[in-house]
Amino acid sequence: EYLEEHGKCVDNIVPQQSTIPHAGRGAFATRVIPKGGLVAPAPLVHIADKSKTKMYAETKGPTGNIIRDEEKVVHKQIILNYCFGHPNSTLLLFPYSSNVVYINHHSTEYNAKLRWTNDFDFYHHKDWLEKSVDFLEDQWTAGLMLEYVATRDIQPGEEVFIDYGEEWQKAWDEHVKKWEP
Numbered sequence: 164e165y166l167e168e169h170g171k172c173v174d175n176i177v178p179q180q181s182t183i184p185h186a187g188r189g190a191f192a193t194r195v196i197p198k199g200g201l202v203a204p205a206p207l208v209h210i211a212d213k214s215k216t217k218m219y220a221e222t223k224g225p226t227g228n229i230i231r232d233e234e235k236v237v238h239k240q241i242i243l244n245y246c247f248g249h250p251n252s253t254l255l256l257f258p259y260s261s262n263v264v265y266i267n268h269h270s271t272e273y274n275a276k277l278r279w280t281n282d283f284d285f286y287h288h289k290d291w292l293e294k295s296v297d298f299l300e301d302q303w304t305a306g307l308m309l310e311y312v313a314t315r316d317i318q319p320g321e322e323v324f325i326d327y328g329e330e331w332q333k334a335w336d337e338h339v340k341k342w343e344p
Contacts, residue, residue, distance in 0.1 A: 171204040178265040189322045190265035202311035205258035211300035213255045216240040269324035280308040
């Protein structure tokens with residue numbers, strides 16, 4: 164009874180081979196998810212300084228020990244691929260719910276969207292949405308939550324997509340153009 168009233172279903176989606184060529188896995192509905200229904204909850208870990216995702220070349224320090232070379236960024240941590248952020252902010256939000264990382268992008272055939280949860284107050288601190296990044300940096304617990312919500316009825320076995328946005332699409336297209344196996 165308590166779970167019926169206060170819980171959020173986390174098994175509405177499962178990973179399977181994506182219908183998008185070369186995308187790897189995707190998230191697929193396990194049951195009918197009606198328009199406006201919850202696809203999956205997504206509690207968020209907040210990362211106040213996205214520069215922490217940078218990976219640096221190594222060099223020898225003054226005593227011969229290996230240290231990072233702050234002048235040579237060689238890559239970024241893979242977690243960045245799964246975070247939400249804005250180019251004008253240092254803040255990243257990482258959803259850590261099961262299987263949401265398998266929800267792929269489709270700019271025209273998406274069937275889900277993101278929204279802030281509105282009925283999970285014991286976990287989602289709405290007032291944090293008005294706070295500064297400095298405030299979030301001082302918080303040592305998660306306290307924000309998004310929800311993936313169906314934009315139309317989703318059938319069992321159907322892949323779930325969201326629109327990652329135009330900027331992501333441009334970056335992906337550039338990556339594909341330059342990528343060599």
